[in-house]
Amino acid sequence: MINTSSLRKHLPQVIQYLLLAIAVVLVLTPVVMIVFGGLKTRGEFMTRPYALPIPPRWENYGSILKMSSFWLMLRNSLIVMAATTSGVVFFCSLAAFVFARLKFRGKELFYNLFTLGLMFPINIAILPVYLVLRQTELTNTLIGVIVVQTAFQLSGNILILRGFFANIPAELQDAAYMDGCTPFGFYWRILLPLARPSLSAVAALTMIVSWNDLLVPLVALDKENLWTLPLGTMQFQGQYGQDLALIAAFVTLSAVPTVIFYLFAERQIISGLTAGAIKG
Amino acid sequence: MGIHPASIRTSRGGGAADSARRSDSLLTVILFLLPSLALFLIFVVYPILQSVYYSFFNWKGFGPAVDFVALNNYRRILTDRVFLIALKNGLIIIALSLGIQLPLALGIALMVRRDLPGRAFFRTIFFMPYVFSEVMAAIMWLGLYNADPQRGLINALLVLIPGAKPQAWLGDTRLVMPCIFVVLTWKYFGFYMLLFMTGLQNIPAELEEAARIDGANRRQLFQYITLPLLGSTIRISAYMSVLGSLQQFILVWVMTHGGPVNASEVMATYMYRFGFVRFQLGYGSAVAIVMFLICLIFSLVYQRLAPQADYLGAY
Numbered sequence: 001m002i003n004t005s006s007l008r009k010h011l012p013q014v015i016q017y018l019l020l021a022i023a024v025v026l027v028l029t030p031v032v033m034i035v036f037g038g039l040k041t042r043g044e045f046m047t048r049p050y051a052l053p054i055p056p057r058w059e060n061y062g063s064i065l066k067m068s069s070f071w072l073m074l075r076n077s078l079i080v081m082a083a084t085t086s087g088v089v090f091f092c093s094l095a096a097f098v099f100a101r102l103k104f105r106g107k108e109l110f111y112n113l114f115t116l117g118l119m120f121p122i123n124i125a126i127l128p129v130y131l132v133l134r135q136t137e138l139t140n141t142l143i144g145v146i147v148v149q150t151a152f153q154l155s156g157n158i159l160i161l162r163g164f165f166a167n168i169p170a171e172l173q174d175a176a177y178m179d180g181c182t183p184f185g186f187y188w189r190i191l192l193p194l195a196r197p198s199l200s201a202v203a204a205l206t207m208i209v210s211w212n213d214l215l216v217p218l219v220a221l222d223k224e225n226l227w228t229l230p231l232g233t234m235q236f237q238g239q240y241g242q243d244l245a246l247i248a249a250f251v252t253l254s255a256v257p258t259v260i261f262y263l264f265a266e267r268q269i270i271s272g273l274t275a276g277a278i279k280g
Numbered sequence: 281m282g283i284h285p286a287s288i289r290t291s292r293g294g295g296a297a298d299s300a301r302r303s304d305s306l307l308t309v310i311l312f313l314l315p316s317l318a319l320f321l322i323f324v325v326y327p328i329l330q331s332v333y334y335s336f337f338n339w340k341g342f343g344p345a346v347d348f349v350a351l352n353n354y355r356r357i358l359t360d361r362v363f364l365i366a367l368k369n370g371l372i373i374i375a376l377s378l379g380i381q382l383p384l385a386l387g388i389a390l391m392v393r394r395d396l397p398g399r400a401f402f403r404t405i406f407f408m409p410y411v412f413s414e415v416m417a418a419i420m421w422l423g424l425y426n427a428d429p430q431r432g433l434i435n436a437l438l439v440l441i442p443g444a445k446p447q448a449w450l451g452d453t454r455l456v457m458p459c460i461f462v463v464l465t466w467k468y469f470g471f472y473m474l475l476f477m478t479g480l481q482n483i484p485a486e487l488e489e490a491a492r493i494d495g496a497n498r499r500q501l502f503q504y505i506t507l508p509l510l511g512s513t514i515r516i517s518a519y520m521s522v523l524g525s526l527q528q529f530i531l532v533w534v535m536t537h538g539g540p541v542n543a544s545e546v547m548a549t550y551m552y553r554f555g556f557v558r559f560q561l562g563y564g565s566a567v568a569i570v571m572f573l574i575c576l577i578f579s580l581v582y583q584r585l586a587p588q589a590d591y592l593g594a595y
Contacts (some may be wrong), residue, residue: 016391023388024405027466030420031408033433037423049431089318089575098312110313117324119579123527123548124571127555127564128327131341136322151323154316183308202309206293212413213523214530232417234534237419244423244431262411266404273471274478 026207037248045245060249072225073232077211080228084210087150088157089203093195095154096161097187101173117155122215125152130219145219145228149210157202158277164198165191201272204265211258217255229254328572331565339562352568363567366538366545368441369457373525373546376461380493382517385469389476390506403477407470418534421463425449425535450536453543460544463531468524479513480506512587519582526575547571 037045038060039053064070098104099111122129130139130149140145168191174185192199214230221227227235233254240246262269335353337345357363392402409417426432427448429439444494449459469524483506491505507514529548532538538545538553555564 007383016396020388020391020402024402027405027409027470029433030417030424030466033423034420046430048296050433050436091319094312098309102312103310104306104309110317113325114316114320117320119523119575120324120328120572121523121527121575123529124551124568124575125324125327125356126548127551127568128331129323130555131330131561131565132323132327147319148323151319154320154324158316183312187312208411212411212415214413214415224303230413233413233415233419237415237534247419248423251419255412255416258411258413259408262408266407270407270474274475 011148034248035252037148037245038250038252040245042243045248048206053107060246061253064250064253069224069227069232070250073227073229076142077228077230080142080149081140081207082148083146084153084172085203085206087146088153088206089199091150092154092157092161092202092277093125093165093199094187094194095158095193096165099158100162100165101168101191102183114155114158118159119276122148122152124148126215126219129216133220139220140223141220142226145213145216148220149213153206157206160202160272161195161198163275164195168194173262197268198275200206200265201268201275204261204268205260207265208258208269211261290493312510317443328356328569331568334562335569337562338560339565341561345562349562353563354570355407355571356563357566360571362542362545363550365542365549366547366550369544369546370526370528372457373461373464374522376458377464377521377525378518380461381465381469382472382514382521383466385472385517386468386476386510386514387482389415389473390502393477393480403474406473409467410470414530415534417463417467418531421466425459427451441478450544453540453542456536456540456544456548460532460535463535464528467531471520475513475517479510483509492567512550513588519579519586522578526571526578547574 001242023199036053037049039058040048041057041059044051044053044057079183082161099107106270118256133139133148136144172190172194174188176190212227212230214234217226217228217231221231224235233251236250237247240250334345336348336350338347338349339345339354388402388406392399396402423431424433427435427446429435429446432449434445434449438444439446447455450456487509488501488505489502494505527548529544529552532544532549533552536544538549547567548571551564551567553568554560560594
C-alpha cells in the first residue's frame, strides 16, 4: 500500500529523468563519437568504428600538434577573436552609452538605423560585403575579417548594452557631473566598472561568434597562412577526406578551447543571450 | 564640464528620462558614435545599397558594371526552379522548427525547471552544441549519417532492427532535409530551452501555487497559467527561429553543398553558388536583396502583429 503510493508519487519524476537521460545521450553521441574516433588508428577506425578506443592512440593528436599550419590557424583565430571582441566591447559600449544616457536630435533615427542591422545578418550580407572588402582591398587580410565581424556584431550588442546601461541610476550621472566629470569620464570611470557583468556577457558572446565564424574567413581569405581554425577545419576535411581518424582528432583539438571556454564562461554567455532575446 | 546653469533650471523632472538637462555637447555624441557608426555604414549599410545597384546589372565582377538588365535578375530568380526549391526548403525548416524544435525545447525547459536536482548539469549539456562551430557540427554529423553501416552509426543501429535497410540519408533527395533539420535541432534547441527556462523563471511561483490550491491540475496549470505567461518568450523564440531558418548556410554547405541535385538547396547556398562559384555577381546581389527583403518584410509584419512590449528586446 505504502509502496504503490510512493511509486505513484515518484513515477513522474522517474520518467522525467529517464527522458532527460535519453536526451543527454542523444546530445553527447556525436561529440563522443568524434573524440573516440580521434583516439583510434586509421585501421582501427575502419575495422572497429564503434568500439571504445582501448588502448587510446595519441598518434593522430601528435601529428596534428606537430603541424605548423595548425598552430598558425590557432594564432590567426586568436588574433581575430581578440581584436573583434575588444572592438565590439569598446565601440558598442560607447554607442550604447550615447543611446541610453544622452539626449540629442536624431537619436531615435540613429538607433533605428542600428536595429535595422538585425534584419541583415552576415549570412545574407556576405556577397554585398565581399564586394566592399574587394573595393577596400581588405581581402586576404585579417583586418578585413575583423572589421566585418565587428560591424555585424554591433546591432545586437548595442541593443543588449543599452538595456543594461539604462538601469544604472541617473542620480549617479548627475552626481558625477556635479563633481566636474566629463561624459567620457563618467563612461570610463563609473559606467564601465559598474557594467562589468554586462560587458563580460557581451565579450563572451562575441568571442564565441568570432571564434566559430567560417563564412567571413571563407570568402575573405585565400592565402593558407591566414586561415582561421574553422576555415582550416573545413579545408582539412576536404584534403584528408579519407583519413577519418585524423579529421576526428583535428575537430576534437579545435573544439577543446571552445569547451574549456564554455565551461568557464557559461554564466556570461547565457546572461548575454537571454538579455539579447528577452527584455529585462 | 562643470555645472551648467541649465541643469539647475530643468532638474525638476528627475529620473533617467530627464538627461536632457545636461546639455550633452554634440561633439561628445559624435565622438562616441563615430567608431560604430562608421563601421556600420561602411560594412553593413553601404554594401546593401551597392548591391541594390549591382542587382540591376549583368556583372561578372570585373571592371565597372555596364550591362544594364533592369529587373531581369529578379525575374530570373523568382522563376528559377532551384531558387523555388531553396525557398521551399526554407519554409520546411521554419515549419519543422516551429512545430518540433520549439515544443521540444519548451518540454525540456519544463522538465528542468526550478527545483529539479541536477538542473545545472542538464543545462550545461543541452546548451553545449550551441557553442560548437557549425563546421564541427557538420563534420560530426557527416560521420553519423554515413551511408555505409560499417562507418555510419545511425545506419549501424538501423540495421539492428529486423527488416530495416540502411539509408543513404544525406544522399537521399527525400531524406536530406529532415536529416539537416535533425542537426539544426541538435545544435540549436538548447538555445531556445535557455530562453524558455528564463521565461519560466520569471513566472511568479505564488501564481502557480494559488492555482494549485484552487484545485487546478497539471494540465490546467500549464494551459491557463504557464503558457499565457510565457507568451512573449514564445513569440520571440518563434521570431528568432524563423529568421534563423531563413539564413542557414554553413551546415548545409559543409554537409551537402545543397545536393543531391539541389534537394537541400537553401537561399544562402544558392546565393553563394552564384556569387562565389559562378561569379555572377549582379545576379548574386539580386539574390541577397531578395533574401534581405524577405527578412525585412517578415520582421515588419511581426512587429505590427506582436504586442508592443515584446519586440523591443528581440533580435
